[in-house]
Amino acid sequence: MKRKEIMSNTAVTDELLEALDYEHYWNGLSTPMRDDVNPLSKEEKIEKIRSHFKSIMETLGMDLNDDSLQETPLRVAKMYVNEVFKGLDADNKPAIKLFKNGYKYKEMLVERDITVYSYCEHHFVPIIGKAHVAYISNGNVIGLSKINRLVEYYSKRPQVQERLNEQIARALIEVLKTEDVAVIIDAEHLCVKSRGIQDTASSTVTASYHGKFKNETTRKEFLTYINLNA
Numbered sequence: 001m002k003r004k005e006i007m008s009n010t011a012v013t014d015e016l017l018e019a020l021d022y023e024h025y026w027n028g029l030s031t032p033m034r035d036d037v038n039p040l041s042k043e044e045k046i047e048k049i050r051s052h053f054k055s056i057m058e059t060l061g062m063d064l065n066d067d068s069l070q071e072t073p074l075r076v077a078k079m080y081v082n083e084v085f086k087g088l089d090a091d092n093k094p095a096i097k098l099f100k101n102g103y104k105y106k107e108m109l110v111e112r113d114i115t116v117y118s119y120c121e122h123h124f125v126p127i128i129g130k131a132h133v134a135y136i137s138n139g140n141v142i143g144l145s146k147i148n149r150l151v152e153y154y155s156k157r158p159q160v161q162e163r164l165n166e167q168i169a170r171a172l173i174e175v176l177k178t179e180d181v182a183v184i185i186d187a188e189h190l191c192v193k194s195r196g197i198q199d200t201a202s203s204t205v206t207a208s209y210h211g212k213f214k215n216e217t218t219r220k221e222f223l224t225y226i227n228l229n230a
């Protein structure tokens with residue numbers, strides 16, 4: 001199975017998972033986490049990362065006595081734990097309240113152009129893009145900003161785009177109690193743009209369609225709203 005075929009696949013089937021595993025690229029819906037260590041406190045994590053990052057900089061030959069560099073290890077450690085990787089801490093998962101759909105709105109709801117700032121787990125450099133999310137309510141709705149919060153939560157982890165895409169979709173299916181969910185992410189990977197092949201023009205599109213979005217007409221309607229050709 002070629003990569004393109006994987007991307008256009010609509011459901012997470014055993015075949016798809018096997019194909020992705022075969023590529024040694026992505027092999028699960030969950031972020032790989034250690035379960036053999038006691039969870040450290042935030043402060044302990046920051047201290048540990050600070051000291052390791054200091055070693056990395058020193059190994060690169062940098063003089064940490066310089067005013068400009070002195071605080072960098074601590075700054076990076078705080079940024080990792082409190083900001084860019086805060087989605088690794090389940091305590092930061094947004095609490096989402098479900099409302100009854102009082103307007104009896106039965107059409108598709110689309111929220112497009114949700115900003116995605118994530119990190120490639122293979123190179124630890126940014127993935128920057130947009131997520132487009134749609135669902136069809138089965139009687140329940142959530143606050144619109146909660147969709148942004150869910151996208152943000154799963155983005156703030158070292159990620160591969162396929163997994164990020166699927167994690168957002170699964171989370172929405174869970175909170176909205178409907179399978180009728182679609183998520184598309186269009187993102188640029190700095191590991192592709194700023195190093196390696198240095199392709200500054202390309203972006204990567206991933207999609208996951210569930211429930212009614214497996215239907216071509218429904219999917220096309222969604223793609224029309226977000227201005228992507230079906």
Ligand SMILES: [Zn+2]
Binds near residue numbers: 192
């Ligand atoms: Zn990468």
